[in-house]
Amino acid sequence: MTKILIVDDEPDILEFLQYNLEKEGFEVETAIDGEEGLIKAHSKVPDIVVLDIMMPRMDGFEVCKVMRKDPKFDNTIITFLTAKDEDFSQIAALDLGGDDFITKPVSPRVFTSRIKALLRRHRGNESNVQDQIINIADLVIDKEKVLVKRKGEKIELAKKEFELFCLLVEKPGKVYTREEIFRKVWGTDVIVGNRTIDVHIRKLREKVGPIYIKTIKGIGYKFEF
Amino acid sequence: MTKILIVDDEPDILEFLQYNLEKEGFEVETAIDGEEGLIKAHSKVPDIVVLDIMMPRMDGFEVCKVMRKDPKFDNTIITFLTAKDEDFSQIAALDLGGDDFITKPVSPRVFTSRIKALLRRHRGNESNVQDQIINIADLVIDKEKVLVKRKGEKIELAKKEFELFCLLVEKPGKVYTREEIFRKVWGTDVIVGNRTIDVHIRKLREKVGPIYIKTIKGIGYKFEF
DNA sequence: AAATTTATTAACTCAATGTTAAATCTCTGT
DNA sequence: ACAGAGATTTAACATTGAGTTAATAAATTT
Structure with missing residues (x-):
């Protein structure tokens, strides 16, 4: 170990x-x-x-x-x-x-x-260069440059937005609960204002496009393409 | 493993x-x-x-x-x-x-x-990610993705539907009484409107296919294939 | 056939999520 | 240290759809 x-x-x-x-x-x-x-x-x-x-x-x-x-x-x-x-x-x-x-x-x-x-x-x-760049659907996610490209077009995400997006993208299809997201991105179990995640998801959908992130009501969110 | x-x-x-x-x-x-x-x-x-x-x-x-x-x-x-x-x-x-x-x-x-x-x-x-995936009959039940596939075709279930289905699928053949189902899926002994389970079973049969869930009249339901 | 249990259908309800804007916090450059 | 910009959170309100209920039909048992 x-x-x-x-x-x-x-x-x-x-x-x-x-x-x-x-x-x-x-x-x-x-x-x-x-x-x-x-x-x-x-x-x-x-x-x-x-x-x-x-x-x-x-x-x-x-x-x-x-x-x-x-x-x-x-x-x-x-x-x-x-x-x-x-x-x-x-x-x-x-x-x-x-x-x-x-x-x-x-x-x-x-x-x-x-x-x-x-x-x-x-x-x-x-x-370690390999796993710094994720290629999925029509997206390129460069972790080092903190940059998402969609069909070659640059999309600038804020830090939290980017981390949230990476979390979802790294396991396409997996449904993350709000608690999981808080633990992994915010690093706390303390639930902050409980619309925080929604707002970030909203911005992601606005910036990256609405088709990638799906809500599973009563459970959480997932990335899908 | x-x-x-x-x-x-x-x-x-x-x-x-x-x-x-x-x-x-x-x-x-x-x-x-x-x-x-x-x-x-x-x-x-x-x-x-x-x-x-x-x-x-x-x-x-x-x-x-x-x-x-x-x-x-x-x-x-x-x-x-x-x-x-x-x-x-x-x-x-x-x-x-x-x-x-x-x-x-x-x-x-x-x-x-x-x-x-x-x-x-x-x-x-x-x-052990694989423990999250159940392979039975022509179904694949992926708990992490909250997703059922039948012959490769995705079937999206709502939360309660999915939980109910998992319960039945995890012990094929076992007959669950309504009381048991309430305790395990709803987490309460208080029996809500007593047609609730029927409606969920109906939706499951509609979405997943009618052949998997059998009614044992006077007792409850079971998964069988 | 009466009684009991389950199936079906559609309408309803409320908690979960979406949306927006304003408040607050965090960085950055001077 | 300070101001301004941008990022993040909070709060207030709107919307939605999962889950429930209720009413009726069908099936099964007695």
């Missing part, structure tokens, strides 16, 4: 990431600061370490530096986590031996898929 | 692949020729069929053609297996509805990772 260690000083973030990764079948350890992180990493060598950069006592860069000197962690993937406005150069992070760089806030979907992509990439085969 | 059917005329290959897939936790059936393969596929619809092309009596292409005509196997992945020097066009194989093409000889690692990749590609991840 894949072991993941998350180090972040915000308990909320820890709980949020732990919950979502465990749901995907990963074994998750958490630490509240760099020092605790190092101790836990030593006691049970993780496959992936997710390091927040800004932390009291010992920041993420420090933890990374220490780990990268220890051959014990040669096969451990390190990824950084940081708030968008903290202006740390990704280059610096990667120079220190980090493998990836994830900016907060991040939805559970994106986070787990980044983790999975890292695992795939690191374990050799399979280019 | 993911069910794999391997069809090859060389017992050594069968044993080799079976051993390695079972070690990975798959449920493996084998067949020594195309005809046996088809029979086994019908008796227990597999998630993946691995078909050798060169076989006596009925070759892999034939088996694929027959299977692809049967909507029962709509959710079954078919992959071909052939010796490197047999110069069959991959195009031909894929045109027939095959999903992949593996050349012998193949290492266990590569083979199982190809199988896993297929599962990932075809559905979300490699785990």
Whole structure:
């Protein structure tokens, strides 16, 4: 089983990431600061370490530096986590031996898929470029460019709209309940104003075209073509 | 659990692949020729069929053609297996509805990772999605997609209709009393207007076909085929 | 044939969803 | 830090169709 260690000083973030990764079948350890992180990493060598950069006592860069000197962690993937406005150069992070760089806030979907992509990439085969572009019906969905094209025509979607659309598109035909959608896109069970999803669905239908998203009354929504 | 059917005329290959897939936790059936393969596929619809092309009596292409005509196997992945020097066009194989093409000889690692990749590609991840799909008579009931197919033709059911149908289908032959149906589908003992179930049964018979649901007068209803 | 149970049909009801606009939040550039 | 733009959420109201009911017909049992 894949072991993941998350180090972040915000308990909320820890709980949020732990919950979502465990749901995907990963074994998750958490630490509240760099020092605790190092101790836990030593006691049970993780496959992936997710390091927040800004932390009291010992920041993420420090933890990374220490780990990268220890051959014990040669096969451990390190990824950084940081708030968008903290202006740390990704280059610096990667120079220190980090493998990836994830900016907060991040939805559970994106986070787990980044983790999975890292695992795939690191374990050799399979280019991660392949699954960044989805070709379905007369649509092209480019996850990297956050762009949908319909018959060659560009359609600009907002972030939430795009993620919601991707969720539906990735399993055509599957019916997603509102609860599922909230969990996967919003990353919370707390049900926000209960017309929120409807409004996003409406915008998607307006922008992408009305034919792709179908309502299954009493259950939820699905993508179909 | 993911069910794999391997069809090859060389017992050594069968044993080799079976051993390695079972070690990975798959449920493996084998067949020594195309005809046996088809029979086994019908008796227990597999998630993946691995078909050798060169076989006596009925070759892999034939088996694929027959299977692809049967909507029962709509959710079954078919992959071909052939010796490197047999110069069959991959195009031909894929045109027939095959999903992949593996050349012998193949290492266990590569083979199982190809199988896993297929599962990932075809559905979300490699785990038990298939439990969500019931294959019975000429019907396919996909719980995730909230969809019934009869001979490949989509039948859209409303929520209650679908739940009621699933209840009956999951134990073919079992007679459900109205009280039982209320408890399990409506989740209440309070009996609503006592013609409600009849009306739902009527709609099911109208949409799915009249032959599947039988009335046991004085007791209740059952699914039979 | 009377009684009981189930089938059929159509009308009705209300919760779920659609729609719109305004309020609030979040980013971006200065 | 601030303003403005755009994204997201909330709230209020409209619409729809699934699910229910009710009334009547047909089937089955006694």
